[in-house]
Amino acid sequence: MADETVSSGPTAEFLMRLGEEVRRRRKGAGLTVQQLADATGLSRRMLTLVEQGQANPSLVTVDKIARAFGTDFASLTRDSRPDPIVVHAPGAAAGVWSSTAGSHAALQVATRHQPAAELWEWTLQPGDRYDAQPDPAGSEELFYVIDGTLTLEVEGTRPVSVRAGGSARLASDRRYAYANTGRKPARFVRVVQLA
Known part of the structure; x- marks a missing residue:
């Protein structure tokens, strides 16, 4: 962005x-x-x-x-209420990223403890991509593809495609990207765990 x-x-x-x-x-x-x-x-x-x-x-x-x-991204943006259960209504997520192609990402919720785990919802339009900078050493991301096909690119490796119903783990401590080379939107959830 x-x-x-x-x-x-x-x-x-x-x-x-x-x-x-x-x-x-x-x-x-x-x-x-x-x-x-x-x-x-x-x-x-x-x-x-x-x-x-x-x-x-x-x-x-x-x-x-x-x-x-x-601290981390999530702690600057999350709800800091100490309640044992915090529920966010549909549509209440923080819209954090979007592109001119119509792709978008929303931070749904994050844990309160450091380092925080973050739960994201993404929609990546056909032909669009998101290029990311490396996270701290040992950081990882988890993906579950709901619809379409998500292509994950990590510096030094070949791109990997994950179809709907598939999941993946990515080492995010190097340059990486998400891409949609398919013909329909890729919808996925992403969990970020910084080291």
């Missing part, structure tokens, strides 16, 4: 929740915006826009911010 300004992608609610949490954590750590920019390698302008809920940061950008706080 190269676009870093609000257009398509995350919902306004997600962007506001992310911005509030980044601001809360930055102030709680006694950091200025410049100090956080230095720690993340991002611009002050980008961080200010994120805090104001006016930027559409890439997943890589959110990961950089999370790592600067010593």
